Amino acid sequence: MQEDLKTFIEIANKLFEDEQHNPVVFPINPNELSQHIDLTLNDNPIAYNEFLETLTKLVLQTPKTSSKLFFNQLFGGRQSKAVLGDLLSILLNNSMYTYKVAGPQIGVEKEIINKICNIVGYEDGSGGTFTVGGSMSNFMGMLMARDAANLKIREQGFTKPLIAYTSIESHYSIIKSASFIGMGKNNLRFISTNEKGEMLTSELEKQILEDIANGYTPFFVNATAGTTVLGVFDPIDEISKVCKRYNLWLHVDGAYCGGVIFSKKHKSLINGLEKSDSFNFNAHKMLGTPLVCSVIVVKNKKHLYNSFSVDADYLYQTDGDDFNLGKTSFQCGRKNEALKLWTLWKSVGTFGLEKMVNHLFDLSKFAYEYVNKHPDYTVYSSGNSLSICFNYKGIDASNLCTALYEDAKLVVGFGNFREDKFIRLVTVNANNTEADILNFFKELEGYVDSNELTLRTIKKVVS
Numbered sequence: 031m032q033e034d035l036k037t038f039i040e041i042a043n044k045l046f047e048d049e050q051h052n053p054v055v056f057p058i059n060p061n062e063l064s065q066h067i068d069l070t071l072n073d074n075p076i077a078y079n080e081f082l083e084t085l086t087k088l089v090l091q092t093p094k095t096s097s098k099l100f101f102n103q104l105f106g107g108r109q110s111k112a113v114l115g116d117l118l119s120i121l122l123n124n125s126m127y128t129y130k131v132a133g134p135q136i137g138v139e140k141e142i143i144n145k146i147c148n149i150v151g152y153e154d155g156s157g158g159t160f161t162v163g164g165s166m167s168n169f170m171g172m173l174m175a176r177d178a179a180n181l182k183i184r185e186q187g188f189t190k191p192l193i194a195y196t197s198i199e200s201h202y203s204i205i206k207s208a209s210f211i212g213m214g215k216n217n218l219r220f221i222s223t224n225e226k227g228e229m230l231t232s233e234l235e236k237q238i239l240e241d242i243a244n245g246y247t248p249f250f251v252n253a254t255a256g257t258t259v260l261g262v263f264d265p266i267d268e269i270s271k272v273c274k275r276y277n278l279w280l281h282v283d284g285a286y287c288g289g290v291i292f293s294k295k296h297k298s299l300i301n302g303l304e305k306s307d308s309f310n311f312n313a314h315k316m317l318g319t320p321l322v323c324s325v326i327v328v329k330n331k332k333h334l335y336n337s338f339s340v341d342a343d344y345l346y347q348t349d350g351d352d353f354n355l356g357k358t359s360f361q362c363g364r365k366n367e368a369l370k371l372w373t374l375w376k377s378v379g380t381f382g383l384e385k386m387v388n389h390l391f392d393l394s395k396f397a398y399e400y401v402n403k404h405p406d407y408t409v410y411s412s413g414n415s416l417s418i419c420f421n422y423k424g425i426d427a428s429n430l431c432t433a434l435y436e437d438a439k440l441v442v443g444f445g446n447f448r449e450d451k452f453i454r455l456v457t458v459n460a461n462n463t464e465a466d467i468l469n470f471f472k473e474l475e476g477y478v479d480s481n482e483l484t485l486r487t488i489k490k491v492v493s
């Protein structure tokens with residue numbers, strides 16, 4: 031093992047150096063992958079030097095999500111204390127289903143869950159679990175809501191349809207979950223939004239009343255804290271009142287921006303969160319831990335047991351349910367995803383997390399003001415969001431993003447809202463400074479100014 035750890039450090043150092051000089055890798059055409067790196071698996075072992083060379087090459091040719099020019103997804107950067115925790119969890123290799131095999135690591139996960147329940151404003155009797163991501167968290171929230179509406183569905187399946195509601199701007203995992211839990215995608219209603227992209231509560235209530243009038247049974251509403259494209263927040267407090275009126279489960283999908291719970295300054299964006307029944311957030315997005323680090327908390331933990339606990343004598347042989355976390359998780363064997371958040375949180379404190387979150391909002395404000403003031407930019411987002419959406423000089427966003435990627439200048443993506451297509455810059459990397467954001471714009475502008483003609487010609491060909 032010692033030898034391999036040495037190798038790890040060697041490769042890591044090469045990667046860190048390469049990140050400085052080549053922050054964006056030249057993409058390899060997927061059809062030519064085999065010509066660039068030998069990925070084949072063979073009958074005979076490979077010589078060590080060759081192994082090392084191939085592995086290093088593979089690492090250096092992989093897209094660099096921690097570089098200062100990566101803005102493509104809702105994660106980026108590297109929080110080193112979190113990486114440390116994750117590396118240790120790999121060495122320890124526990125599985126989080128029982129206290130017998132995970133010991134104090136169970137305490138680590140429980141401490142985080144308790145703390146988050148507290149911050150959210152859930153009272154005694156609340157609970158939660160780490161999941162394999164926001165999609166899984168949404169699925170679990172929806173499943174608990176289904177069983178809370180009718181516990182017999184677990185045994186008998188659906189005897190009558192149940193109806194769920196989400197905004198048209200919500201994440202596609204809500205659609206997947208609707209099919210996974212057996213309610214059927216056709217029984218998911220998409221509620222329209224205002225011009226900022228926030229769910230219209232009046233439309234939600236109208237749709238609920240219409241469904242009730244037609245003899246259907248509503249059971250679940252998903253509100254989003256940070257929609258995937260525009261990064262806006264549905265009005266949780268207003269939505270919670272509707273949910274209360276019709277006795278519906280309120281789930282808040284905070285996968286993207288749920289980390290805002292740590293910021294006193296920006297917490298008003300999630301007003302009413304304590305009235306929700308379940309809430310999830312991805313620490314691997316706003317808090318910068320390695321993927322995946324996702325938590326779902328629930329106001330009343332009995333729902334976790336109702337939906338996810340099945341007795342298994344071959345597994346649960348010691349200690350109480352409270353410490354055998356397999357009773358409240360989807361998986362059986364489960365990687366320890368808690369330690370990386372704990373090492374980060376422990377090292378910087380809750381105030382440190384708050385600072386990170388505030389810094390991300392400061393960066394977004396800086397970027398928003400930059401595009402808003404600059405006459406060559408058209409802006410599509412409304413500020414107070416980690417997503418800054420714009421076009422530059424009216425150039426087609428997908429052409430520009432693809433060209434930037436292919437020429438290894440910048441990694442950034444595009445999105446849609448209603449009729450508009452635009453570049454989406456996200457400020458989710460807390461390692462970045464205002465200078466890095468400025469550098470993003472300079473790279474983009476410099477590229478466009480020297481390739482404008484081509485970019486416009488491609489546009490003509492495409493459209």
Ligand SMILES: *Cc1c(COP(=O)(O)O)cnc(C)c1O
Pocket residue numbers: 104162163164165166200201203254256257258283284285286312322324
């Ligand atoms: C990213 C995201 C998800 C999905 O989370 P994964 O961890 O990628 O599965 C769900 N909802 C929203 C709003 C997201 O932005």
